[in-house]
Amino acid sequence: MKLATFNINGIKARTEALISWLKDASPDIVLLQEIKSLDDNFPRVIFEDHGYNVETHGQKSYNGVAILSKLPVEDVKCGLPGDPDDDQARWIEATVIGKQPLRFCGLYLPNGNPAPGPKYQYKLAWMDRMLTHARVLLKDEVPLLLAGDYNIIPQDEDAQQPKDWVDDALTKPDARAYFRRLLHLGFSDAFRLYNYGNGHYSFWDYQAGAWQNNNGIRIDHILLSPQATDLLLDCQIDSEVRGREKPSDHVPVWVDLDL
């Protein structure tokens, strides 16, 4: 079973490009971020016509996450618990049943710039809530997957120009520490189980020829609980998507699970 995460940077502007990639890659499940759309404006019928069930958690203009799934999805929950005043649409989770159940969460973690500042504090508070919620989800002992745009460059090898990201919210020590705390709960960064060293990125800025120069960063991640890691067959980044017509600035990251 192939599951992908893809920050689409606006579903309305990207519908054609997304359909094209779905035809090529044939993922069973796609977790989308930055749909930048209200639920009612999401072009759900076109994806249903291509065989996907659609679940959305949108908001106007900003943020917004969604699930496309060839399998029926159960027990869908929207919003990251822990702050009733947080109205930003950044979290969606659901279960599919393959050979066994899989619980998966699609997330769009706050960018946090400029740091320091209120946006960075929101990012850290959000990561603290995510850590708490991950602990709760792990108690079910069902294979668990946390995938999305983490807005975290885990280590310097995950950027072509790490010096450009010093003092940025994507690399600041407090933010990286929260990412490590997630790993310490037992999660694995799936990509690093199948890929090594420099040069592997999931985001390239639109500006200054970043893609042509492979000046990228790896910020879209798939974290697997121990039981999900035991199902892992492969994890790769579809970087060539960045070179297509009218691309998002992110590309898909996917796992193949024996599920």
Added chain:
DNA sequence: ATGACAATCAGAGATTGA
């Protein structure tokens, strides 16, 4: 040090992103 590029809402230009 700044801006470069793109999407959104709106209907110009500000806001946000990373």
